[in-house]
Amino acid sequence: MAMANNRQHGAMEFSQPPVDLDTVRWYRLGRVREQLRKFDVAGALLFDQLNTRYVTDATNMQLWCSHYEARCVFVATEGPVILWDFGNMPHLAQDLPTIDEYRVITPFYFFSAGPRCHENARKFAREVSDLVNTYGGGNRRLALDRCSFLGIQSLQECGIEIIEGQDVMECARVIKSEEELALMRQSVKVTEIAVDNMRRAMTPGITENALWSKLHETNIALGGEWIETRLLSSGPRTNPWMRESSMRVIEKGDMVSFDTDLIGPYGYCCDMSRSWICGDEKPNPEQARLYQLAAEQIRFNTDLLKPGLSFAEFAQKAWPMPEEFVDGRYGVIVHGVGLADEYPSIKHAMDFDKKGYDGVFEPGMTLCVESYIGSKYGGEGVKLEEQVLITATGHEMLTSYPLENW
Numbered sequence: 437m438a439m440a441n442n443r444q445h446g447a448m449e450f451s452q453p454p455v456d457l458d459t460v461r462w463y464r465l466g467r468v469r470e471q472l473r474k475f476d477v478a479g480a481l482l483f484d485q486l487n488t489r490y491v492t493d494a495t496n497m498q499l500w501c502s503h504y505e506a507r508c509v510f511v512a513t514e515g516p517v518i519l520w521d522f523g524n525m526p527h528l529a530q531d532l533p534t535i536d537e538y539r540v541i542t543p544f545y546f547f548s549a550g551p552r553c554h555e556n557a558r559k560f561a562r563e564v565s566d567l568v569n570t571y572g573g574g575n576r577r578l579a580l581d582r583c584s585f586l587g588i589q590s591l592q593e594c595g596i597e598i599i600e601g602q603d604v605m606e607c608a609r610v611i612k613s614e615e616e617l618a619l620m621r622q623s624v625k626v627t628e629i630a631v632d633n634m635r636r637a638m639t640p641g642i643t644e645n646a647l648w649s650k651l652h653e654t655n656i657a658l659g660g661e662w663i664e665t666r667l668l669s670s671g672p673r674t675n676p677w678m679r680e681s682s683m684r685v686i687e688k689g690d691m692v693s694f695d696t697d698l699i700g701p702y703g704y705c706c707d708m709s710r711s712w713i714c715g716d717e718k719p720n721p722e723q724a725r726l727y728q729l730a731a732e733q734i735r736f737n738t739d740l741l742k743p744g745l746s747f748a749e750f751a752q753k754a755w756p757m758p759e760e761f762v763d764g765r766y767g768v769i770v771h772g773v774g775l776a777d778e779y780p781s782i783k784h785a786m787d788f789d790k791k792g793y794d795g796v797f798e799p800g801m802t803l804c805v806e807s808y809i810g811s812k813y814g815g816e817g818v819k820l821e822e823q824v825l826i827t828a829t830g831h832e833m834l835t836s837y838p839l840e841n842w
Contacts, residue, residue, distance in 0.1 A: 450659045450701060454622055455615040457702070461493050461534045463615065465517065467608040472513040472579065478572030479512040480579040480601050481564060481591075486775045487581050487605045489703050494519055494529045499662060504545040505587055510564065515571030522548075539563075544586060553586060561590035568596060579604045606779040610772060611800035616704070617825065620774075620802060621834065623660070623700030624823060627708060628837045630654035631696065640688040640715050644668050644681040651696060660700035664776060667819075668694035670714065675810035675817035676764050688715035691723055691816040697777075705776050707804045708835045709821035723816060724842045726809045730818040731839050733757070733807040737769055741797060741805075741824060741831040748794045751785045762786070764817070766808040773804050773823060801826040802834065 468491055472480055482488050485498040488509045501507050506522040516536035519529055526538045543549050544557035568578060578591070579601035591598060612620065634650045648668045655663065666680035671690035673679045686692060693711040700706050711727060713719050719727065736755040754769050765784060772778040780801075783792035797803075803824050810817030823834040 447658060450622065450626065453619070453702065455618045457493065458533055460613065460615045460619065460702075461532065463613045464490050464493075464608070465511075465534045467611070468511055468605065469513060471604045471608045472511065474607075475577075475579060475599065475604050476575070477513060477577040477579045477599060477604075478568045478575040479510060479515070480581070480604060481508060481510050481583075482581050482601065482605065483508045483583055484581045484602070484605070486703075487601075488519070490605065490609055490775055492517060492519055492529070492532055492534050493703075494532055494535060495703070496521055496525065496528050504543075504547060505541075505583060506543065506545065506548075507541060510567055512567065512571040513575075514573070515567075518567065544590075545584065554590075557586045557590040558593070561587070561594045561596075564591060565594035565596060581605055609774050610779050611798060612774065612802055612825075613800070616774075617802070619702040620704040620706070622702065623698070623704040623706045624708075624834050624836075626655060626658045626660055626700045627651075627696055627698050627706035628835070629658065630660075630698070631708070631710065631837055634694075635712065638686070638692060638712060638714055640686065642686055643683050644670055644673075644686060644692075645683055647686065647692070648681040648694070651694075651698065655698055655700060658701070660698065661703060662699050664697040664699060664705075665695065667697065668692070671816065674711075674819075675815060677766065677808045677810060677817055677819060686714050689717045689720070690714045691719075691726075691818065693817060693819040695819055695821060699776065703775050705773050706823060706835070707773050707777065707821060708823055708837065709806075709819040710837065710839075711818040711820060712840070719840075719842050723818075726811070726816065726818045727840060727842050729758070729761070730807040730809040730820045733809070734805055734820050734822055734839075737807075738805050738822060738824060738831065738833075741770075741803065741826060743797055743799050743826055743828065743830075745797050746794055747780060747782045747792065747796070748788060750797070751782060751788045751792065754785060757784070760811050760813070761809050763812045764808065764810040766806045766819075768806055770803050770805055773802050777804075797826050799826055799828045 510518045520541035581601035668681040669679040670686040695709040733755040770782040825832040
């Protein structure tokens with residue numbers, strides 16, 4: 437099997453960043469401030485842990501903090517960046533040049549504050565209001581990515597005009613610098629080593645969960661962070677798609693399909709999918725047919741990608757899906773990727789008028805090209821996905837783990 441040399445990869449190879457991380461940090465903060473000026477706001481208040489990571493590169497129990505308003509960042513359009521954390525742990529923000537001030541948040545989520553949550557929300561809102569007064573130059577508009585009703589209500593009671601902040605951040609995150617791309621390539625490399633470890637562990641009798649654990653194990657060992665889903669299924673569970681891994685025992689000759697959704701080193705996502713046959717077996721004719729169609733869709737749509745092409749034009753030109761597979765089609769044909777799945781999300785032509793939106797591919801966008809082929813008549817299903825960079829002249833493949841030659 438290709439990439440068998442990955443067995444020799446060790447943690448030392450990934451122990452140092454491939455680029456200067458401060459260069460990445462300043463670029464990302466600059467991108468955010470550029471968008472804040474375009475949206476004419478005094479600043480942004482960010483609770484989404486991917487957005488706080490993008491702005492500051494400070495991390496603290498990101499998954500746990502995604503459940504609550506436990507930590508957040510205020511970014512003044514013209515002024516400081518202030519990190520509120522849920523405890524007094526300033527060492528977690530040491531040596532990060534993008535953080536000007538560290539504060540302990542006044543918690544207003546019920547788990548922490550209980551019946552004091554209203555009181556605490558008003559206190560926190562006054563802190564934010566003071567910052568807007570100090571650095572907004574009279575502008576009382578604030579971009580907010582996500583917050584509970586209680587937090588929003590308290591900010592509005594302080595006279596702050598809230599605008600949607602998720603679009604501000606998605607527009608900032610969409611164009612990657614060369615240094616960001618170097619970090620993403622590191623994540624892709626770790627993912628492909630992990631995928632190869634999965635391939636070698638895939639023997640008849642292993643459970644889906646045990647196989648999936650190989651992806652986690654390698655990712656963590658080589659500096660990665662977490663995995664956003666558990667999308668792995670085998671045999672009859674592969675159609676329809678979107679079943680997460682289970683204790684099902686994988687049998688000889690089963691199709692095994694998975695989607696990595698992996699947050700790797702430095703927080704960058706590698707989102708690739710592959711489908712294999714378990715055991716030393718050749719695919720049966722139906723498995724080969726499904727796979728060849730999925731591979732054709734991936735190659736056809738990838739070849740279309742270039743700067744200046746509109747999302748609507750791409751959707752119209754995309755691979756024409758046979759009617760047999762339309763009902764089970766994947767939700768998008770292409771989506772953006774960065775710290776996780778990001779803007780844009782490009783729908784099939786048949787869904788575009790109802791669910792889609794237009795835009796233009798630009799150099800520096802990183803995208804995932806999707807395919808799922810599962811027949812409406814039943815049987816197994818094939819999931820494939822590649823990660824791609826839009827360049828000045830076309831596109832560059834970021835993922836390289838080989839497809840099957842069936």
